[in-house]
C-alpha cells in the first residue's frame with residue numbers, strides 16, 4: 001500500500017547504517033509517513049554479507065535498531081536516545097545487492113523510555129525480519145562528544161520520492 005511521505009530525516013556522515021560519507025554503510029534514507037510510521041530505503045551490498053549472497057543478520061539488526069529509534073524522533077532533528085534492548089526475529093534470508101525497504105513505529109513512550117517495532121521487507125513485500133526495541137531518551141551531550149549535530153548531521157539534497165509503497 002502506498003504511503004505519503006511527510007518529511008525526510010537527516011543523515012549522519014559516518015554511521016554504519018546511514019553514514020553519507022561512509023562507503024561501507026547501507027546508505028539508509030529515512031522518511032516520516034503521513035500514517036505516523038517511518039520508512040527506510042537502503043541497498044544491501046556484497047560487503048554486507050554473512051554467507052555469500054545473504055545479508056548479515058547484524059546489518060539487518062542495525063537497520064531496524066536505527067529505524068525504530070528514529071520513529072520516536074518524528075518531526076525533530078534534535079531528539080536522541082540509546083538502545084537498551086533489541087529483539088530480532090529472522091524469518092527469511094535477505095539477499096545482497098538488492099534495493100530494500102523497512103518500516104517502523106513507536107508502540108509505547110514515556111518521559112524516559114520508548115519502545116517500538118519494525119520490519120524489513122523483501123522486494124516482493126514479504127516480511128523478512130521483525131524487531132522489537134526499547135530505548136532510553138538522553139540528551140546528545142550524554143551520548144557523544146560535541147560537534148556531531150552541528151557538523152555531521154544534515155539533510156541530503158536529492159530527488160526524494162513523494163510516496164513509498166510498503
Ligand SMILES: CCCCCCCCCCCCCCCC(=O)SCCNC(=O)CCNC(=O)[C@H](O)C(C)(C)COP(=O)(O)OP(=O)(O)OC[C@H]1O[C@@H](n2cnc3c(N)ncnc32)[C@H](O)[C@@H]1OP(=O)(O)O
Pocket residue numbers: 012015065066067069070073079080081082083084085113134135136
Ligand atoms: C535511538 C534514538 C535515535 C534518535 C534519532 C537520530 C538517530 C541518529 C543516528 C544515531 C543512531 C541511533 C540508533 C542506534 C542507537 C544505538 O545504537 S545506541 C548504542 C547501543 N546502546 C548503548 O550504547 C547503550 C549502553 N547503555 C548505557 O549507556 C546505559 O546502560 C544507559 C542506557 C545510559 C543507562 O545507564 P545506567 O547508568 O545503567 O542508568 P541507570 O541509572 O542504571 O538507569 C536509569 C534508569 O533507566 C532504567 N533502565 C536502564 N536500562 C533499562 C532497560 N533495559 N529497560 C528498562 N529500564 C531500564 C533503570 O531502571 C533506571 O530507572 P530509574 O531507577 O531511574 O527509575
